[in-house]
Every structure is written in C-alpha cells, then in structure tokens.
Amino acid sequence: MNERRCGLADSTDALAREANRVPPSTSSRRHPRSVLHRQLPSADRFHRRTITWELAPFRESAQLPRELQRRLLAEAFRSWATVSPVYFREIPAPVEAADWSDRPPADISVSFERLQHGACRHAFDGPGNEVSHARAAGPIHIDADEDFRGTLQQQRRQSTGPSVDLRRVFIHEIGHTLGLLHSARPDSVMHPANLLRQGGPAPQIGAQERRLVQKNYGACSAKVNSVFDWIRTDPERGYPVFNTYFFACEFYWLFDNSAGRPRLGDPRPVGQGWPGVPDGPDAALELVDFDPAGKDNVYLLFFFFGGEFLEFDSAKTAAKPGYPKKIADNFGPKPGYPYSVPDRIDSAFYDYGTGLVHFFKGIWVFIYNPGSARRFKFNNCCESVRRIADRFPTAPGDKPLQTPVDSVYFRLADGGLYFFSGREVWQDVAYSAYRPPAAGVPAAGLLRYRGRASDKWPDLCFPEHSKCDLSEVKLED
Template sequence: MHERVNSVNKNVCTILVFVISLVFVNDNHLGPAQEFTSALEEFQRVSGLPVTGVFDEATKTAMNKPRCGVPDKEATYSTLIPPTVNVHQNEPNRRRKRHLAGLVSKNRQKREVSETGHMAFSKTLLRWRLMGEGYSSQLTVDEQRYIFRLAFRMWSEVSPLDFVEDTSSPLEDIDIRLGFGTGRHLGCNQRFDGTGREFAHAWFLGDIHFDDDEHFTAPNTGSGISLLKVAVHEIGHVLGLPHIYRPGSIMQPSYLPHEAGFEMDWMDRKAIQHLYGGCKGRFNTVFDWIRKERTAYGEVVIRFNTYFMRDDWYWLYENRNNRTRYGDPVALQVGWRGIPTGGVDAYVHVWSRKRDDVYFFKGTQFWKYNQDQDQAFTQDQEGWRYPRRISEGFPGVPSPIDTAFYDRRESRIYFFKNSLVYGFDVGANSLARGFPKRIRDVFPPVVSGDHPDGNVDAAYFSYTHNAVFLLKGTGFWQVVGSRDRWRRPFLPRNGLLPRKEVDTQWFDICNVHPAALRMNEHSPVHS
C-alpha cells in the first residue's frame, strides 16, 4: 500500500510540474484557476484529447504515459518573461518568475522551435558516435551500435541526409553524440528519473541521452522498450523536428510499444523533407515489373510495382502508398539474379498476345530474364545463350544505348541513343520504316525549348499513370497520351509536357551512405 501511495504521489507531482511549466510558458496574467485550466487545455490539445479544461481520467492517463524528455513547447528566455509587467502582480511573485527565467536561460539555452521544426544542420553528411563512457549495461556494444546505425539509416532513407559512424575523429568534429546514463549523467543538466517516465532526451546541438534504468531491447526480441524506436524519435529531435501529434508518427511524444513492421509515417517523411528538401538524383533505369497471379478462385490478375535503378542499387516504389519500400535501396544482385553488376542501361518488357519476354541491356549486350525462376537465362527455350550482342537480337540498333521502352500501342521498342531514337518493329524483327529519327521529331516539345534534347537516362511506360515518361538528370517529361489529346486536341502526338522534378512525382527515393548499405550482412541482432 505504501508503494502504491508513493507511486500515485509521484504521478501527481509529475502532472503538477507539467501544468505549472505550461502556466509559466503561457503566462497571460490570469488567475490561478484560469491558468491551470488554460494549461490543461493546452496539454489536451497537443495530446489529441477532447479540449475540456477538466482534469479527467483520459488526461491523467495521457500525462502518465512514458514519454520523450523533450518538452512539447520550447520555453525561451523571451517567452518566460512577459514583455510588460502587470501592475497588479506583487513584487515577490515578479522576482520569483524572473529568477526562474534566469536559471532556465543560463542552464539550457534552447532554440525556439516552430510547429514544423527548424533545419538544425546546414550540411548533408553528419557524423555520429556512441560515446565510450556512455555504453548501455543491458545490450552489447555491437548491438547498440548496430541499432543506432539502423536508426540513422531510417532517416537517411527518407531524406537527403547521410550519416556515418565516426569513432576516430576529434570529438568537436562529431555532429551527433549518443550515450546512456542514470540520474545525473554525462555532464547533463537534466537528470533522469529512473524507470517508467522519461526514456531519453535530446538537445538540438547534437547530444542524445538514454536512461539506462529503462529496459531497452533490440528489435524483435520480445518485451521491453525498443531502443530502435526511441533512437529514431530522438534523432528526429536532433535534426530539428518537434513533436508531431498524429497517430502512427514516430515523433509523437508518448512511447507506444514497438510494433512489427515499424517504419516512418507519411507525416514523418514530409516533416523531415520540409526542413531539408526532397531526394534528387539521376537513374539508369526505371520500369514497371508486371506479374500474373491467380486468385483463390482461379482468376488471373495483373500486379505490378515500379523499380528505380541507380548503379548497383534499386528501389521498389509502392504505387499504392506513393512511396518507396522500407529498407530500400537493395543491392541489384539480390533482387535480380544474373543481370550485370554496375547497373543496367535499359529494361524492356515485350508484352503482347503472343509474347511475354523481359530483357535487360548493358553496354553492347542484352540478357533475357526468366520470370518463373526469377533469374537471367543462361540459355532460353529456343537455345539462345545469354548474354547476346544487341546487334544480333535487334538488327539495326546500335550499341551501347542510352535507354529503351516497349510501346504496346504500336508493338514497337523505342531505343534511345544520343539525340536519335530507333523504332524497332517487334513483329518484323527489324527497324521500323523511316528510323532512326531525331528524338525531337518523334517526341516533340509541347512548350518550345522544353525538351531533353538527347542523352535520355530512362524511359518507361507507367501502368499506374497510364503514361510514358522520359527522365534525364533530376527531371522528367510526360509523353502526351490519347486521353490528353481527347481533352486537348491541339496537343501533338507523343508530345512532351513541360519538365518537372522527379521528386515531385515519386517520393523518398533517397541514397543511403555506402557504410549503411551493407549493414544487414554484419548484423549482431537476430530475429
């Protein structure tokens, strides 16, 4: 009974401290009852609760949830001291509030944070270190470092930021420092409270501290507090993100148990990109991978996803969710066995009533892909051995090519090279009449001067958008389709609509630092 009373008293004290802090931050010179009600309403608002101003059970439960130690509202020196003095306020109270404001400003000068956060770093390559004096007593050092690498990678997958672990540079060159401690710890002004309330806290100048009294666990290891989930949250604060009051967001202040398939919420992705921008870069190849599946009733259904390839890596784009798959990019050879290393120049899927053939092109050669075995053929059913020379399989097409795509409307493959395009008649197995032609003549600009003018990086037909796209650099042009011409008959056939940036159409296709790309091969954490 005595322990229960102490626990209740501790929670009540925590609640009072929280509400009193809101009163100081939002001091509008109201009476005590009004101040308390105003503070409660503010807490209910940011916690997604009905705003009643009443200290009900739902509010009490929300206040007692384990949570991040970063305040919901940052109190700066200017917000703690009212701009004008209330003449009705007595002198001792004014002095007491000024004294408190002075202590806060001296001990922890925090940056003011807007609702969308602030850009904490002006560079994109950030170095981090797990401090030797701050190891956890519950996990091995290798497990801790692996979990932190994974946490940083999760932010790298959705932003233009790269993170690299640095164990040798001078400490002043390290951007983000992590460590564990209890009570008074690591020279920090804010002490930890033991088990159950505050798991961790982060400062915008790069320090992240974890309470080692908590039971932190590795991913997929049962009960306990997911160190991965807490680390991802605190890294978000160091990068400049405030708390986000949306179910599913990793940046919500209260901790929820680590669920299977944990990944960044849409709001988290948009929030970090609002601060640091989207991910840009050119691609070697883009295509929709088509596969046929039978339902439980024997019906054949067509399913597809879009793949973006860059050098030795690829991203699967989930069109339904309009984002990349969690965990990408993945090594090319992992997903596409037998195709050449170092990236490919083009992908072509000849799909008609009579044919269903997939080809990859690289340099002067091409590979036919066995969709049933999910690997490149070394020899197909007709006896052809692969790789073959492009000039043998596609007479009249020069090599190497820049890119290519199959146009189902005309049963024609368009091969792009420099400023020319080669239309290849699949049925006749030869170049179509009149080809090669200038790309500009076959795919004219809708707006004069707005055209890739050769050296196209990638071309593909999107089943999601029912349109052809040409990509070059960080931009793309959509090819006018029959539906566009029906709406606007003046548009030229196969005309190129004005250029747009790739990251405005396809989100989160982000590079990851090479040190993090192969981290799964050396994982000390076992599922």
C-alpha cells in the same frame, strides 16, 4: 503514472491543436501531449551533407550486447537516410588506446546516462517516465535505468510483455537531432510516448515526418537509369500483377503507387533483388503476350547495359542462362536496312498500341518491330530512325525536353508516357497505349513539362554516396 516517454518538452495544448488540429483532451489522465508538427529554427540543424554518429564508448547499455546496440542504431540512422538527402556515417570506437587523441568528435553522440549526467541540464528520473531526450544538432541521451531487455528478446523472437523498444527510441531521438519536434499522431515515430515494444517490423517514418525533414534539408532526387512496370503472373493469385521499379546506379526502389512513396526500407542493392542484373542498367524492356483465357501469358523481360543485354526469368527471378549477349549480334539490321540498335542506349519502351519498341540514344529514337513476346524478332532493325524532337515534339511555348534522356517510362497506373532527364520529367500528353496506329506508323507525340520528378515520385533517397544522387541539400540558412 510511470508512462514511458521522450523527455523533450511539449508545447501548450492550444499550440498543438492549432498546428495539428487535434481536439482538446477530455480526460484528466496524463496524456503524452505534442508540440506542433513544425521545424526548429534553421540554426538548430546540421549544415553539412554527411552527419557522423557514434555509440559513445563505455557509455552503452549494460543490458544488451554493444554490437546489437550499434546495429539497431545504424538501422535507425539508415531509416532517416532513406527519407532525407543527408548521409550518416559512424565513427567507430578506437581499437587501440593511442588512437583516441586522433579520433574526430561525432556530430551525434549517443550515450546511456543516469540521473544528473555531465553538463546536461535535464536529469533523468530512474525507471519509468522519461526514457530519453535529445536536442537539435546535438547529442542523444538515453536513461540507463530503463529496462531494454525486451529489445533483446524481440531480436531472438521471444515473447515478452510491453517494454521499451530501443529501435523506437533511436528513431525518435534521431528525429529530434534533425530538427523535428513531437507529433500528436499516436502512430507517429515522433509521438513522445510511442516507445514501447509493439512487436512486428521496425517502426516506419510517416509522410509528415518525411515532409518535415526534407523541408529542413531538401528533397531527394535521383538520376534514374531505368524506370519500368514489371508485369508477371502472381503464383498465389494466378493473375497478372505489376510493380514499379526505379534503378539508379547501384540501387533500386520498388515504388508503392497506392502509397505514393517507395517501399519502406528501400533502396536496396540491385544484386539483392535482381540476381544477375548489373548495377545501373541502361534500360529495362518488357513485352507481354496476354492469353485471353489468362492461363498462358508470356512475359519477355530484357535488361540492356553497355554493349550487352540479358533476358530475365520473371518466374524464377533470375537472369536466364546463356546471357549476357551482344546487342550488335542480336539487334542488327534486317535485310536491306542500314541501321542497328546502338550500344549504350539511353532508354527503351514497348508501345502496346503499335507493338513497336522505341530505343533512345542521344537525340535519336530507333523504332524497332519486335514481333511478339512469343516470337521475338531479333536483328529486325528498324522501321525508322528519327530525331526525338520530331517523334516527340514539345508543345508550343513549353520547356523543351533535355536530351539525352535518362529514362522513358510507360506507366500502367495512368497510361501515361514519361520522359526523365536529370531532375525533371516531361509527359507525352498525346500518347495512348490503346490508340490504333495510323497505317502502322506512330503518331507524333506532344510533350508537356511536368516539373521535378521528385514531386510525382518522392523519396528516392540514397543511404550513402552515389553518383546518381541529384538531391539538392540545404546547407545554408
């Protein structure tokens, strides 16, 4: 059969079954078999954080515009950047002929080749069968005799029969250059025959592939500026819904709690999804007044940054007019009290149990009575100002919380209260949002160290350099 597939050799069926627990084939039809889902030796991977790539000049496909090929290739590299701690940077083709001598070689060169090509020991076979091949930490070769015109038709949203999907080819072969071998799972981007156009969105990198590439290069970790669950009424369903958002410098992620990973394709620029909100907000603070009838819920969402704050309109998904305003002018002391909410806070959260807001700054927590979302009380600081270590003491014998905190997060999914500091996270195991307050005064917490935040919230990866990127990349064997 002319079954289109990747040309990287598969392992024996026995080895693949042992690694992936795939049942033995019962058909005589030639199936795209899989090597075991494992890494290549560490010598066969890149030993640098930034990996360069190029679409080799004069060796692109003649069937498609070069710019379309470059864009699809850039999108494929970005797909891997969003699930791994490495960066990918294109080395563009020189404009002037004189610039060729000064052009550095790319780590990954992508070229379209025919039959026996260059010094490659693996010849292509013309249309059908083998589509492409690559080796770890090496070049990517694609058979120029394959039909890729369906990719162009798909970009134009035109209907066409099954054809080789160049997006899938690029993502698949980049996986090989990063050290991944074939998968037995038919839906995996690393399955050797999963290269035909399927329609719909671009192929996505699955959980197994994410774990493997991070085993090779390290896990992703972010210094988060703010984490919160955004609650609002779904206009189509008519009842409240929530999503979890992580903000870190110029990026944000929507975290899919059911899937245990960020939304596919994230992160995105803050301004793209949150118009009017500056990069890296210090805190997001939301209060909700729920109407028992469910028809008149009130949502109040503030973002704090530096010495200012703004109110965000959840219905219109935009900052409200008249903002930003000064924190000092709106969160000052109530009559007879000396304290104000400081500028440049570290974090804030609203306690649905006590109805109080906690603002964090350095080693202090400012406990503020906001009234309600319907009748928010400005300039009402503060019920008390306490040391974080007194308000939220660490459990005896446990690792102390490192202050200042990066973010404090009340998580609707499990009702937990989490404290982020650097790569690590603590949980207040004494916290309950639904516990009635004792005489209106918050009870002391009890913090337990929960390890690395990336273990509970994985894949907060940066597609480009960012000062909020705390990923520890494996550069040596």
